[in-house]
Structures are given as structure tokens and as C-alpha cells.
Amino acid sequence: MSGTTTDRPAAPAGTSVAETFPRTSALRGLLTRPELGSVVGAIAVFVFFACAADGFLRASSLSTVLYASSVIGIMAVPVALLMIGGEFDLSAGVMVTSSALVSSMFSYRMTANVWVGVGVSLLVTLAIGAFNGFMLTRTGLPSFIVTLGTFLMLTGMNLGLTKLIDGTVSTKTIGDMEGFPSAHAVFASTLTIGGVGVKVTILWWLGLVAVASWILLRTRTGNWIFAVGGNKDAARAVGVPVTRTKTGLYMGVALGAWICGQHLLFSFDAVQSGEGVGNELIYIIAAVIGGCLITGGHGSAIGSAVGALLFGMTSKGIVFAEWNPDWFKFFLGAMLLLATLLNTWVRRRAEATK
Amino acid sequence: MARFPTWVVIALTGALSLSLAGCSSTGGKRAEDARKAAAAQGRVAVNTPRWTFAMITHSGDGDTFWDIVQSGAKQAAVKDNINFLYSHDAQAQQQAQLVDAAVDKKVDGIIVTLAKPEALKAAVARAERAGIPVITVNSGSAQSKAYGALTHIGQDESVAGEAVGQELTDRGRKKVLCVLHEQGNVGHEQRCAGVAKTFSGTVENLYVNGTNMPDVQAAIGARLQADRSVDAVVTLGAPYADTAVKAKADAGSRAEVDTFDLNAKVAAELKDGTLGFAVDQQPYLQGYQAVDLLWLYKYNGDVLGGGRPVLTGPQIVTKDQAATLEEYTKRGTR
Numbered sequence: 001m002s003g004t005t006t007d008r009p010a011a012p013a014g015t016s017v018a019e020t021f022p023r024t025s026a027l028r029g030l031l032t033r034p035e036l037g038s039v040v041g042a043i044a045v046f047v048f049f050a051c052a053a054d055g056f057l058r059a060s061s062l063s064t065v066l067y068a069s070s071v072i073g074i075m076a077v078p079v080a081l082l083m084i085g086g087e088f089d090l091s092a093g094v095m096v097t098s099s100a101l102v103s104s105m106f107s108y109r110m111t112a113n114v115w116v117g118v119g120v121s122l123l124v125t126l127a128i129g130a131f132n133g134f135m136l137t138r139t140g141l142p143s144f145i146v147t148l149g150t151f152l153m154l155t156g157m158n159l160g161l162t163k164l165i166d167g168t169v170s171t172k173t174i175g176d177m178e179g180f181p182s183a184h185a186v187f188a189s190t191l192t193i194g195g196v197g198v199k200v201t202i203l204w205w206l207g208l209v210a211v212a213s214w215i216l217l218r219t220r221t222g223n224w225i226f227a228v229g230g231n232k233d234a235a236r237a238v239g240v241p242v243t244r245t246k247t248g249l250y251m252g253v254a255l256g257a258w259i260c261g262q263h264l265l266f267s268f269d270a271v272q273s274g275e276g277v278g279n280e281l282i283y284i285i286a287a288v289i290g291g292c293l294i295t296g297g298h299g300s301a302i303g304s305a306v307g308a309l310l311f312g313m314t315s316k317g318i319v320f321a322e323w324n325p326d327w328f329k330f331f332l333g334a335m336l337l338l339a340t341l342l343n344t345w346v347r348r349r350a351e352a353t354k
Numbered sequence: 355m356a357r358f359p360t361w362v363v364i365a366l367t368g369a370l371s372l373s374l375a376g377c378s379s380t381g382g383k384r385a386e387d388a389r390k391a392a393a394a395q396g397r398v399a400v401n402t403p404r405w406t407f408a409m410i411t412h413s414g415d416g417d418t419f420w421d422i423v424q425s426g427a428k429q430a431a432v433k434d435n436i437n438f439l440y441s442h443d444a445q446a447q448q449q450a451q452l453v454d455a456a457v458d459k460k461v462d463g464i465i466v467t468l469a470k471p472e473a474l475k476a477a478v479a480r481a482e483r484a485g486i487p488v489i490t491v492n493s494g495s496a497q498s499k500a501y502g503a504l505t506h507i508g509q510d511e512s513v514a515g516e517a518v519g520q521e522l523t524d525r526g527r528k529k530v531l532c533v534l535h536e537q538g539n540v541g542h543e544q545r546c547a548g549v550a551k552t553f554s555g556t557v558e559n560l561y562v563n564g565t566n567m568p569d570v571q572a573a574i575g576a577r578l579q580a581d582r583s584v585d586a587v588v589t590l591g592a593p594y595a596d597t598a599v600k601a602k603a604d605a606g607s608r609a610e611v612d613t614f615d616l617n618a619k620v621a622a623e624l625k626d627g628t629l630g631f632a633v634d635q636q637p638y639l640q641g642y643q644a645v646d647l648l649w650l651y652k653y654n655g656d657v658l659g660g661g662r663p664v665l666t667g668p669q670i671v672t673k674d675q676a677a678t679l680e681e682y683t684k685r686g687t688r
Contacts, residue, residue, distance in 0.1 A: 054459070055458060063458075169540060170540060268476075269472045269475075272470050275447075278445075322437075
């Protein structure tokens with residue numbers, strides 16, 4: 001028997017539990033929340049590291065953990081939305097680097113105010129996202145192939161163009177250029193809250209989660225996203241603009257990449273052109289741990305945030321616990337499997353009691 | 355769960371007893387354990403407090419070079435009564451976060467590599483504000499002082515490249531192929547630029563995909579076949595030297611293969627003349643000195659190098675030194 005019904009009298013035969021007891025359906029509603037498994041996991045990992053790792057609970061340590069989570073989380077939010085919409089994006093990791101490179105090189109070459117570079121970079125990055133969406137909807141190729149192509153092209157362009165334009169593999173520093181201080185404040189500053197330094201990326205992250213949750217749960221666009229992820233043809237039949245929705249989702253990922261890229265640029269002044277490869281998988285892992293279905297149609301923005309938090313806690317918790325970092329990937333893989341299994345199990349139980 | 359079929363149990367037992375009976379009397383894990391036991395282990399040479407030092411490098415996963423650096427640092431840590439922590443990440447941003455985490459842990463000293471200097475600037479400054487001494491190793495000699503580090507220990511990549519260029523000139527070479535196995539690594543670019551600076555002939559760069567060895571071999575082989583005038587190949591990492599040797603054989607080329615950095619294979623190939631020479635930056639020394647100098651600073655306020663980088667290389671190693679080096683490379687300290 002499902003644990004949700006043991007604390008109340010048995011339902012009369014022939015009537016479904018949900019009809020008789022509305023409170024049970026609320027409980028079931030909680031159980032079917034996509035992020036439930038990851039929240040349980042996150043609490044477990046937090047308690048675990050709080051006990052195992054010296055100094056993990058210190059405010060400055062937690063701020064470092066949150067920062068590490070936020071740079072993944074900013075990307076995990078749009079990646080999760082995209083996955084709910086039934087697609088995924090392998091170019092997301094290098095797109096962050098591309099975005100930073102465009103911004104930096106444009107400002108430097110044109111000797112423009114850095115905000116001009118930031119604007120140009122936004123346009124270019126959104127164009128890359130639109131390209132992904134366009135290719136996907138026009139050619140009908142699977143997103144795996146389309147974005148794998150974009151991933152490879154961007155990786156090559158990052159190195160090739162940087163070498164061509166700047167002569168070396170990293171960009172020139174733009175730290176002394178006009179507009180840098182204000183851009184730094186927006187994308188990479190550290191706010192002091194209660195004596196603890198808090199990176200501004202955490203605010204960007206929380207903001208994105210809030211906006212994405214609102215879109216998913218309160219707007220028509222949100223319904224469209226769930227619909228195209230659930231069944232594209234059925235969605236199209238009832239009048240959902242499938243092409244527009246998917247392209248929009250890819251541009252959402254591009255927007256996230258732009259924010260992350262600008263953070264990278266303005267916190268470090270210069271950008272290394274070879275970076276970002278492999279991060280796309282981390283974003284996908286965060287979204288999946290957070291309850292997004294690989295097949296689409298199910299998931300949440302908050303879940304992706306919890307997934308990113310899990311990632312941040314694990315990667316830095318291992319440092320605080322003074323463990324051998326060689327085992328980090330193992331730990332991560334085990335967590336991914338556990339979270340996904342838990343999610344599947346919870347959903348099956350909930351559906352079985354329907 | 356179903357019980358194992360009997361034949362599985364028999365097969366497993368058989369395999370186990372065979373592997374026990376068929377133990378090798380030379381080499382292997384047992385010989386390694388014996389060597390380790392022989393080295394001074396578990397004994398502390400100083401009675402200073404047990405400080406914690408963290409080392410954070412830009413190494414990727416499973417890099418032999420950084421194993422040697424670590425092994426130097428660990429032995430110095432045992433001697434100096436230091437709790438030594440090691441972490442690494444090839445992505446600059448993550449490496450900076452690891453430094454932040456070490457600062458949050460309030461360690462007593464930090465050793466960091468500045469392969470991507472700008473990315474680490476803020477994190478190193480934060481350590482300095484927290485009163486944690488920082489020593490930079492391996493890469494970043496130009497930025498180390500400006501970022502507030504005590505000192506830098508390592509090899510100047512340009513100087514090392516220049517030494518190679520000079521050696522190749524002395525050996526009467528005309529056309530050199532410089533094989534870069536990591537696109538986007540500033541140090542690699544500096545090495546090849548250094549070679550080009552002092553070499554009297556021409557230098558051509560060849561970019562290969564370092565994480566795919568067969569691909570590296572094919573790329574070098576193809577280039578040697580296409581251009582018969584190449585009479586020297588310089589690889590930037592020890593594992594690639596052997597691959598270059600194989601590629602040379604495939605292509606039927608007579609070019610001399612030389613390399614940066616050492617490992618057991620390189621030492622053996624130096625000894626039998628397969629390789630011309632190797633440039634060693636002594637990674638063991640980088641790890642060992644970093645821990646030891648931090649300890650000296652904590653204990654005695656000592657700083658070595660007078661504010662200038664302490665160079666651990668380049669040391670040019672040829673056939674003459676190969677025999678002695680072989681023993682050290684085998685135990686993983688050279």
C-alpha cells in the first residue's frame with residue numbers, strides 16, 4: 001500500500017482514493033512534484049557534509065558553495081526548460097565561452113565602451129540559440145545531432161577566431177576599459193550581506209528560477225512548453241506554435257549562456273578560448289537530478305536549482321571534507337543514478353494509486 | 355537474488371588460486387610496496403604544529419606530470435608534519451572556486467598554479483586578505499609577485515623553449531616540428547615560441563588532439579610523410595615522445611625525437627638512443643619545494659629567491675644521465 005493512505009481509514013471498495021479524500025490527492029500532488037527526489041537528496045547531502053566536513057557550515061563556506069552552484073544553476077534553468085520542451089542542447093557549455101569571447105574581443109578591437117561589447121554579445125549569442133532552434137525545426141534532425149554540430153563548430157571557432165584576432169589563445173585584458181566597473185558590478189560583483197561576501201550570480205540565479213517558474217506555471221507559454229515536450233504532434237493539432245516555442249527555448253539557453261559568459265569575462269578580465277567543453281553535461285545533469293525527464297514533458301525550474309545546488313555542495317563538500325578529489329566523478333554519477341531512480345520510483349508509486 | 359551456478363564459483367576459485375600461484379617474482383605491486391617501505395614514511399622530522407596546506411592545480415584528471423608534483427609535495431609534507439590537501443580542475447573558474455574553498459577552510463598555506471592567471475587573481479587576493487600565505491608553482495612566474503604570492507617555483511616556459519632551440523642548433527638540425535597537444539594552453543605556445551627564438555633553422559607548429567593518442571600518432575606520421583625535410587620532432591609532454599617515435603617509424607622518417615618532461619619510458623628511450631634529449635622541469639622539486647618553502651615561511655619567516663621566481667628548470671637530460679634517472683622515473687619522483 002502506498003504510504004500516503006496508511007494514516008486514514010480504508011477507502012470504500014469501488015471508489016478511488018482521490019475522490020473520497022481530497023487531502024490524499026494534495027499529498028500525492030506533493031509526491032508527484034518533479035523536484036521531490038532531488039530535495040530529499042539535497043537535504044541528505046547537506047546533512048552528510050555538515051557532519052563529515054569541517055567548516056562546511058561556516059557562512060563563508062556556504063557562500064562559496066552557493067556561488068559554485070549559481071554558475072551552474074544559471075544555465076541549468078533554461079536547460080531544464082528546454083528539456084521539459086523535449087529537446088536538449090550540447091552546445092550550452094562552449095556557448096558560454098563564445099559569449100564571453102565575443103564581448104571581450106569586440107570591445108577591445110573596437111576600443112568601445114565594454115557595454116557595447118556586452119550588447120553585441122547578447123545579439124550574437126541569441127543568434128546562436130536561434131540558429132539551433134531554426135536548424136532543429138526546419139531540418140527535423142534530432143536535437144542531439146543539431147547541437148552536437150553547433151558544439152563542435154563553436155569549439156573550433158572559439159579557438160580559431162581568438163587566435164586569428166588576438167594572436168594568442170586567450171583574449172587581451174579589458175580591465176582598464178570604459179564601462180568595466182559598472183559591468184563588473186552587474187555581472188561579477190560581490191555583495192556583503194551580514195559580513196559575508198555573496199556573489200551577484202546568486203541573485204541572477206534566483207531571479208531566473210523565479211521567472212522560469214512563473215512562465216512554466218502561470219503563463220500560456222508554460223503550457224505550450226509542457227505540451228510540445230509531452231507530445232509534439234498533439235500539441236500542434238490543438239494549435240500550439242511548436243516551432244516558435246522550441247526556438248524560444250533555445251534562445252532561452254542562449255540568454256543563460258550570455259549571463260554566464262559575461263560573468264566569466266567580468267570576473268576574470270580575460271577569457272581562455274579553450275574553456276567550457278564538458279560543462280553542457282553538467283547543466284544537463286543538474287536538470288535531470290532536479291527531476292526533468294530526458295524524454296520531455298515533465299520537470300521544473302526549482303528542480304534544476306536543487307540539482308545545481310547538489311552539484312555545488314558535492315564538488316566543494318569533497319574539498320571541505322578533505323577527500324581525494326579523484327572520487328568526485330564517481331560520487332556525482334552515483335548521485336545522478338540515485339536521484340533519477342528515486343524520481344522514477346516516486347512517480348510510479350503516485351501513478352499507481354490513481 | 356539468484357544463487358551463483360556452481361560452475362561460476364568453481365571458475366572464480368580457480369582463477370583466484372591461479373593468480374595467487376602465478377605471482378611474478380619481479381616488479382609489480384609487491385616491488386613497489388617494498389620500495390615505499392624503504393623510503394622514510396610515517397616519521398615526522400620536525401616538531402612544529404600540524405599545519406594544513408592546500409595545493410590547487412590546473413591539472414586535468416589523471417595527469418602523470420601532476421602525480422610527480424604531488425608525490426614531491428606529499429613527501430615534504432610528511433617530513434614537515436603538514437596535513438597536505440590536493441585538488442585540481444582544468445577549468446579556470448572551478449580552480450578559482452577550489453582556492454576559495456581552501457580559504458574558507460582557513461588552511462595555513464596555499465600552493466596554486468597560475469596557468470590561467472587572470473582567473474585566479476581574485477581568489478589569490480582573497481587568500482592574502484585572509485592572511486594565508488600563497489606560493490605559486492609551475493606556471494605564472496610573470497604574475498606571481500603582482501598577485502601577492504610569496505614566491506614562484508617553476509620553470510620559465512620561454513626560457514625552457516629557448517634552451518631546446520639552442521640545443522637543436524648545437525645538434526645541427528635544420529627543420530623542427532613542434533607538437534602542441536593542448537590547444538589553448540599559454541605555456542605550450544610559449545615553449546614553441548621559445549624554440550623558434552633560439553633555433554637557427556625553421557620551426558613549424560603542429561596542433562594535435564592530446565586526449566586521443568592514435569590521432570596524435572597519425573597526425574605526426576602524416577606530417578613527417580608529407581615533409582621529408584623535417585629532421586627533428588619536439589613533443590611538449592613525455593607521453594607524446596613515444597608516440598612521436600612510433601609515428602616516425604610509420605613514416606620511415608629519420609628525424610630525431612626530443613621532448614619536454616620525463617617519465618620512465620622517456621628515460622629508457624634516452625638510454626638506448628631512441629630519443630635525442632629531454633628537458634626536465636623537475637616536477638618533484640616543484641611540489642617538494644612549495645611545501646617546504648611554505649613551512650619555512652610559517653616557521654622561520656624565510657623566503658627563497660629574493661622575490662624572483664625560483665627556477666626548477668630547464669635541465670637538459672641526454673643519454674649520459676639516463677641510466678641514473680631511470681631508477682627515479684620508475685619510482686615516480688622524476
